[in-house]
Amino acid sequence: MSFSKEESDRKVIPLWDSSKLASSLAENSAIRSTNHQTTDVSESERLMEEFSRSSAVGTAIELLNSAKLENNRKGELLASRRIIEDGCLPASVISMARITLEEEQAPLEATDPKDRIKAIRKSLIDSPKNTLAWVDLAREYISLGQGEPAERAMIVALGLAPNHRWVSRVASRLYIHLGDIERSHYLLARHPAIKTDPWIASAELAVSQMIGKVSKNLTSARRIHELGLHPRHTTELASSLGTLEIESGAIKRAKKYIRDSLVHANRNTLAQALWAEQRHDIKSDHHSQVKSLEIAYEAKARESYIQGEAEPAIAHALDWFAAEPFSSKPPVLASYIASLDDQYELIIDITKKGLIANPNNSILKLNRAYAELAMITPLHPSEQDREKLPTWITLFTEELKEGGSHHAQALANFGILCYRMGMLEEGRKYYEAAERVCQAESYRDPVLCTIYHAREALLAKAEWATTILERARAITQKTADVGKLEGSGSLEKVNQLHASPDHYRAIFKIPDTSTTKPTKNPGHLEFADSILSGLSFHLPGDFKLR
Template sequence: MTIEGGELSSPPPMSEKYVPSPLVPSFIEKLSYWRTDPSIVSAGELLEASLVEGVESEAVTAARFLVSPSSTATLPIRRLAALALKRAGKSDDIPEGVKVFDTGDKRAWRTRTRQHPDNPLAWVELSLHEVIGGKREEARRAMRVALQLAPDSRHVLRSAARMFLHLHEPDVAHDILLRSARTPFDPWLMSAELAIAELADRDPRFFVQGKKLVGSGTLRPRQSTELSSALGTLELVAGGRKKARDFFRDSLIDPTGNALAQAEWASPAFGIELVQARRLSLTNEAGEATALHLLREQKSEGVTEACERWSASEPYSIRPFEVGSGTAAAMGKYTDALAIAQRGLLIRPSAPWLLNNRAFALIHLGRMKEAENSLRSIHKTDEPTWFVSEANRGLLAMRRGDYAAGLASYRAAIDGFKEIQKPGYAVIAQTFLAREAGIAGLPQAKALIKEAREAGAFTGQDVILKEAEEALNRPRLEATPPLTGSAGSAQP
């Protein structure tokens, strides 16, 4: 995915004018070398360049030469050639005895680091798989080895910075980038430094240099996309809307998935459509941007599928699972919501949003004890997720028939959201309180429904309140439930 995104390719010299082309000058030079002097050396150099630039189809002849029965290339080079043939859609040309290296198995990377302990990329891949498996210390150790082996490698530095962000250590991530001698000259590393500085609550070091580099016009759009995106974000946060808009527009000429997602995040601030829907289908790793785009347009259908693609490109992140499970739950797809939340919790078992989404789904599926256990794992220091858990405790109590406790928990959640300046969350809690009061047939249900409508609106609110009103207006065979009690069904 890194290769396909163009992150490893080299920008042309600063003096060169950008000409749209899939082939950079350094690759054309190696291609010419191979054609004028076909040998194992020239074929190997072309092969490696094609993999880095993501243009394996241009090196098919060289790859066939390297895997041919008469070739004296070493086994690792033959396997690399087989990988290039596979990526170029020429798997039938791979000899039966040459095995393509499996990049999706942690055991394979563990073996590779033992066989080639000085290979930094192998240590990065091992670290990635350790993170996905929730083994944080093992991931940290593997990445430290990669950094020692290649302290100025763009791929290693960006991977390390992203891993330490995942481990909630933004200061460490930022320091790694600052220490590298390459960062002041590399647009990919500059973009990471600008973004991480904000998360680390530090002043960005390369803001001015980044603006000069983008303004020079010497970078190909793919090379400047993430730097322009980071500059646009900082300008927007600082109130420079016009400059921010110009940077975001530059970032979308040939964007990565990250740049697309950042532009989607920024779109509401400008009141315009920064990202065209067509662009979402043309860019690799557009899962996150697609999910944000659909949510912004209030189109819940398709969000969970987009989150699947988002998760495939960032398998270490819990964010696609948070968004996917929350959206599925809001649509009433509680079984799907539970399954998505469970997958995210495999990565980070203590993630409070996922625990809340899991509890919400479990309550609606009637699995009350499991929901209670899920809520018990959320700590009071986690705001605003603590107040979300208070609302979920209110839902759980109401469904168990303990209406007094349910009302108290919902009120605590609403007051808490208002106190931390989250009025939208307060409206959602008020709306669900009104729904539960209507389902339970509480005396104050009509007043709560009215109160929720007057508090504000959000997508899906009308459906929820209509459910409350319909439940309240249904004929009842029993008296209105009391406001106290701890047992019994929430359904009258």
């Protein structure tokens, strides 16, 4: 299980919403200067004004294309009615206009992504140049873990609108998900508006930070920030600049940029401000904005988690997951917080869904395994439990190989497995190794790992259980910055277990498996030997088998 090795390098990378939601957001609106006295209209607004003077069908076609890209619904309808009225245009143009008008009575959106894909593909037969539909198709595919068709759809969208701000930003987000960070950066760095558009500049800065490069556009990004543009357009740029200053150690400048990002914050910059406060103690007045912005799901989830409120934290994390179904971060956070609240079946459900788009995510796999292990009746594994042993062992073994980044979780999961199977001494060895790794790899602290160790030792009635519990109490007491859910909340349940061991199912919400047939011959010692003989060389160098 994850022991809250906190996200130390959050970047302000572009979010990727459906085109319908994105149409109402600042990044899809015209950029206006707070110092400029004239009205700055978008391309579709300019064409609407021209169309009102001439009603030319050629202008209507231009308006329809522009209005779709800019999500100007009024312009779309105005142009579509004129195109249908003309009736002598190419079939593809008439079809696009007809579909636009039919959407006025649009049915409820399908809930199954496969059905949404079918609907989008059907619409593209009639309107193959609908850029936003291609972007939405890519999003649906990547949410199902289908990277290749997602990339193909996005390539079409980029071909149709190579310089469109939102299309370029979400395309870069797709390549981040696919692990092609260099391609993501290339799309942004080559954009013709890189030196003038705050949204492109912000994204390029963030992706540059991800690949460890100093952006060649840093000077122009700072200049854009000082142009006096409306703060809703510079919020992510200010946040990216602040993050860069944090990395360079210039905390005073970082604080200024973070404050600037909150003048007209969006959900991305609110989450970044929360991260900056939690990780670098950069205080800012963002808490009231988090509460008031309905779609600030990530920030709401993290804030509730920090405040020790498990249920709302999980609910907000699941809302975040629904908004970004392709991202691994929402299900990782939701499953982690659910583990602190002993909601094991919910963890399994969350991780199952998260692994659809992220089938190789180790944390999700380890979190799912932890939930499955936590539901084993202590010392009485069932036949069904034993059938899962090969899967668990393979997963933990792979993670413990050189290069794995989640050693502590894998070691601790081996620990709970051994304890639940009745191999007490081996469980102790693995948990102690996990505690050492937590300390060595700069986890916030090994508090939760030690508390879980005490829980498993008490459940297994190990003779050293009280000693581990005392150590957990001492560590929790002297660690000031441990979260309530990880620290005092988790320790309190273990204290209850120590006082009332027969009530462990109620305390830890372990399902009653009295109808499940226990294993007849666990083969505890043989199983323990097979684990240790195969993994001892992966343990920390100073760890000795006893």
